[in-house]
Amino acid sequence: MPAALPPLRDVITRHGLSASKALGQNFLFDEQLLDRIAAIPGSLDGQQVLEIGPGPGGLTRALLRAGAQVTAIEMDRRCLPALAELADVFPGQLRVIEGDATRVDHGLTGPFHVVANLPYNVGTALLVGWLGGQDWPPQWASLTLMFQLEVAQRIVAESGSDAYGRLAILSQWRCQARIAMKVHRSAFTPPPKVMSAVIHLSPAAMPHGVSARVLERVTEAAFGQRRKMLRQSLKGVPGALAALESLGIDPQRRAETLRVDEFVAIARELSKAT
Known part of the structure; x- marks a missing residue:
């Protein structure tokens, strides 16, 4: 980490930040864990990355350390000053867009990776949006996303299981989907009531003749x-x-x-x- 970058806990304290339940926020502080998440897509050095809901920038730091060119969409304006500090430390690597990720245009043209500790209240809707549409392959090169463990299991579920449903089919019919790692609730501040998991999806071939x-x-x-x-x-x-x-x-x-x-x-x- 650059010497000029203070610990994330200090940044949160200095800016008076707290996780918003209404926005589905849960902060991660463990730098090693965040670096592991940022490594899941493979080398991000010089790659475009879209991050949704960076909050105070824990995962953003890991992505920037990995050399990524990050576009971050954040609707909680309380977090913008902390993200601006990151942009100063990593000049030219971070672009922050204030707004709702379900509505604003990120302006990226492919290929780009999506890496995000998604707010729980919009995660599934965003995933379905990225998986939908007739155009394939998509502009995104991979999706590395944090979900509640139950949702992650629905994404990778096999037929015949209780978790199997629409989300599994929409995820698997033209993608490779896997659970890359599980994350204990104690890793978050505040700890959510449920376990979490990071899923990784990469585009596969478009099945012929299917709408x-x-x-x-x-x-x-x-x-x-x-x-x-x-x-x-x-x-x-x-x-x-x-x-x-x-x-x-x-x-x-x-x-x-x-x-x-x-x-x-x-x-x-x-x-x-x-």
Whole structure:
């Protein structure tokens, strides 16, 4: 760490900062842990990185130490002076945008990595946004994101498990997804009530002939009534029952028993008619 950079706890005390429950904030102080998170995507030296919700800049420091060119989006203006101090210590490496990450344009063009200790209240929505859309591969090169452990398990879940659902399919149908590390609640200030985990997603090939919009519609219908048989949950999706028949998928199965590739096959059949 540059000599001019004081300990993060001192920065927080000096600026009178505290984690906002309304903003889903939980601060991390462990420099070694933060460096490990920043290392998950691989070398970031000279790479563009988008960080959401940097707060007082704990993870931001680690990204800057790794040589990244960081664009950080922060809506809590209390944290902006602390981030400005970081920008002074790492000249030319940090650009801070004040605003809501679900609304503001970060202005980056690919490839860029997303690395973030996401605020819990917007994390899933942001992930679905990054995973959505027909354009593939995306502009982002990888996603390294902190979630509640329960959400992380839903992202990497396999068919047949209780955690398996829409989030697993949207994450896995054209990405490689894994839990990179678990983080104990005691690592945070204040400690959240649940354990956390860092997930890492990297884009894979786009399955041929499949509309992302169609897949999203199919999974929404199937898991909207996950305890019902497919013949019931998918009857409102035009052509879905015929697709099951043509693919040899038993309509008496329930959504959680279908593998990701089976959902992709259904979406491919339906995409032919769109």
